[in-house]
Amino acid sequence: MYSATKKVSAIESGGRDRAMFKRDTLLGEAAPVRGHHAPGLVMLIATLGASVPSIAQPDAVSRTVEIYAQRCSGCHGQEGDGLGPAAERLNPPPRDFTLGMYKIKSSGFDEYLPNDEDLLRMIRDGMPGTAMPAWGDVLSDQEMADLVRHIKTLAGYEADEKPSQQVEYGTQVLGSADSIRIGRELFLERDRCSECHGKDGKGDGLKSLKDDNGERTWPRNLTKPWTFRASNDPRDIYTRISAGIAGTQMPSFADPASDKVLSSEERWHVANYVSSLAKTDNVVRPDNTVVKAAKLVGRLPDSADDPAWEQAEPSTFFLVPQMLAKKRLFKPTNDTISVSALYNEQEIAFLLEWDDRTQSIPGDENAEKIADGQIFEDSVALQLPLDIPSGTEKPYFGMGDPTHAVNIWQWTSGTTDEPEQTSLINARGIKDIERRDAAGAGVQATGTYQDGTWRVVINRALATANPRQDIQFLEGRFIPLALAAWDGSNGETQSRHTMTSWYWLLLKSPAGSRPLIVALIVILAIIGAEFWWMRSASRRRRQ
Ligand code: HEC
Ligand code: HEC
Structure with missing residues (x-):
């Protein structure tokens, strides 16, 4: 190692x-x-x-x-x-x-x-x-x-110097259901890889890792190939587990001195398994900017494991560090968040899911063991405009502005002494913040953490008795929506957090997307007309 x-x-x-x-x-x-x-x-x-x-x-x-x-x-x-x-x-x-x-x-x-x-x-x-x-x-x-x-x-090497030893590749075992199964067993055997990378590979092993310079490091979340320094191609993974990652705690499994050494064939199985972990759901699709809420006839889910969520279509967005207001965050750990939404005649429900390597519960023994410094609660927030804009105008991104108020619904994970909490803020910019009673406004949230992933469900009525303070949801309208997340084990609290930019929420009307189709036809007609005009203009010029 x-x-x-x-x-x-x-x-x-x-x-x-x-x-x-x-x-x-x-x-x-x-x-x-x-x-x-x-x-x-x-x-x-x-x-x-x-x-x-x-x-x-x-x-x-x-x-x-x-x-x-x-x-x-x-x-x-x-x-x-x-x-x-x-x-x-x-x-x-x-x-x-x-x-x-x-x-x-x-x-x-x-x-x-x-x-x-x-x-x-x-x-x-x-x-x-x-x-x-x-x-x-x-x-x-x-x-x-x-x-x-x-x-x-x-470093004092000769410019032409070559290493004398190479990774031995043996005979590559191609990926198959069998190889992936054997690979998974070896991954979990005596906590070989799961010790650091977690049972499902999300980097949530209960270990506090530092690199050789004493900098806090995190085992890779193996379900997120876009964070791999090299790639998640089996050959690359094979090379990493054979050579180790120098300067970090990621060891070599080809080193006979390691008590968890793997043969070449075994390393191919593990590489095939790790490669198969890549997420295909809940990945960022940059062309998707709209969270589409589907309408249900019956009851809405009030927990994350409710099968009704299968009817929702999750949208995943990048989380970037908050840099607008002091204190800023420079070393984020959370990188993406997924949002699903469902609604019925009365209510709307959101499911927010994000991978977080640490369940940050202040006072909890495991959380204290892996945190670097003081632990704060994990948290997530949803920002919505108080008034749905008629055009594409959005409130100022960082908590709205004097003429565009926002509602912020926030869930926090709780400590060993206090249960999880839901809070509600109305803001007209960072300096104009009003804390309100979330339960009074009907905002309810609950979260569960399992194998490196938080799932938080937030529910509210579509309409409230207080339209001057609360957003009133309307079908078929594009409603700006932004998210923020806090990893409390990474020192994230208050303004130190990650966030998305503004996206849109659309409550799809079940009678087909007729208004949308009409809009599309109009746009196509306009493009067609412009095209015709340009063609005839250039013909006129040629004549
Ligand atoms: C003692 C902790 C530890 C163990 C055990 C461990 N890893 Fe890692 N692994 C790490 C760390 C830390 C990193 C991130 C290194 C860095 O900072 O780039 C990492 C990174 C990786 C990467 C990312 C490569 C890239 O291109 O970015 C892969 C793949 C990986 N490990 C696979 C495995 C497999 C498979 C096993 C078991 C055979 C394993 N690891 C065991 C700590 C560990
Ligand atoms: C904006 C900052 C930045 C600039 C500019 C930059 N690097 Fe890097 N480079 C990094 C960081 C950060 C790492 C470490 C990444 C890691 O540890 O996973 C790195 C790592 C490397 C590595 C190590 C690869 C390995 O396998 O460990 C090499 C080689 C390298 N850089 C070469 C260069 C060269 C050559 C240039 C100029 C052409 C350059 N870098 C410019 C930030 C930078």
């Missing part, structure tokens, strides 16, 4: 880790301490020029150094120490190139040095779920290859 102890012991053992050994001689330092100051690029460039004849042309080298300074140093630091000006607010932090240790590599588990192709791939394609951009459209292949050589030298 990669750990700080291994690094130190490698150094103590007299250079089993050649990178560290060489870097020490180069920089004249004893230990890889974050925050040190390397003696400047001049010396590194001199070394580079002397040892690598193939790119010794001073202008090629200085060109690479220039590109690095322009494109990379803002995050990775002028000297590659990972301490660029932007670094402070990034989680995960930018790589410290002077350590010569990389996450995504196909070299053997006992090697720090990746293959050049591994580095090139991360530079070209970027690292999803982090600030590391994809440079493939910006830099040429040659420029990226030169950068690979350059960053290797920042």
Whole structure:
């Protein structure tokens, strides 16, 4: 397993880790301490020029150094120490190139040095779920290859140096129901992967993980392939579980010293299982901006596991950190939220579902064990305009504005001493907030947490006795809707939270979507007319 102890012991053992050994001689330092100051690029460039004849042309080298300074140093630091000006607010932090240790590599588990192709791939394609951009459209292949050589030298490797061990792929086992079943058993066997990634792979293992720099890290939610640094293709997963993820607590399962080691064939089964975990429901479809509420004849569901929800069509949106008002959030953990809605003659019900690795109940032993610092309650809120706009005009996004009031319905998870709670706020901007009695206004909410997912149901009557204070829902109208979520184990409370932008809610009238169809026909007719006009205009011009 990669750990700080291994690094130190490698150094103590007299250079089993050649990178560290060489870097020490180069920089004249004893230990890889974050925050040190390397003696400047001049010396590194001199070394580079002397040892690598193939790119010794001073202008090629200085060109690479220039590109690095322009494109990379803002995050990775002028000297590659990972301490660029932007670094402070990034989680995960930018790589410290002077350590010569990389996450995504196909070299053997006992090697720090990746293959050049591994580095090139991360530079070209970027690292999803982090600030590391994809440079493939910006830099040429040659420029990226030169950068690979350059960053290797920042750790004291030769620009041409190659790792001696590689991940052994054996014979690939193709994905099948059988292989996935065996993979799941191995995943759960002695809590091999579930220890960190949770029973269903949502990253909700009861572990507080830190990377080698002491930064809080989270095991990947394996159902969200869009957050994988590499990909969720079985071959990539196989490579990760064989090589481990250096600098983090994700170990190698090819290492015979591990008591949970897996044979090559077993690793293929696990890789096929993990690949099969990718969500197909509740994923963001950027073209979907409307939560469509279906009309039911009977009773509405008042809990998350009510089968009636199958009749609803969930919409999933990205959650982004709140940056408008102080205090801002920079290191979010929640990234998407799904909304479903159903209504009947009297009432409307919303189901809000989001993956959260931690059930944050202040006072709870398990919650205290995994939290980093003080725990707050988990929470979710729904923001709706008090008056449904007639056009596309929406209230100001952050809690409305003086002429556009909003209703905010908020559910909080409760503590060991207090049960869950529902609250109601009317706001006309951040400075004009009125707290109201949620029960009095008929807003009711209840939540359940299971295997890394919160499900919260919120109900209210379509119409209330207080139309000047409460939104009155109407069929067939586009109603702005926005969401916010708080992960209390991530220090999120009050204005520190994630949120969506405005989307729309539409109560679909059951008599078919006639008003919508009419609107569509009108729009098509207008487009047709414009097209005809343009054609005839250009014909007129030609004549
Ligand atoms: C906006 C900030 C930012 C910029 C600019 C940036 N990076 Fe990164 N980079 C990161 C972060 C953050 C990580 C760490 C991601 C992680 O740990 O999962 C990273 C990681 C890397 C890695 C490590 C790959 C691995 O497998 O561990 C390489 C190599 C890299 N960057 C190269 C570059 C190069 C070359 C440039 C300039 C062309 C560059 N980066 C520019 C933020 C940045
Ligand atoms: C001790 C905790 C731990 C165990 C055990 C563990 N992982 Fe991980 N895993 C992590 C952490 C932490 C990360 C995120 C690393 C990072 O910060 O990039 C991760 C990341 C991953 C990734 C993401 C790769 C990518 O491209 O982003 C995959 C896939 C994965 N683990 C699979 C597994 C499988 C399969 C097992 C069991 C064979 C396993 N892990 C066991 C902690 C663990």
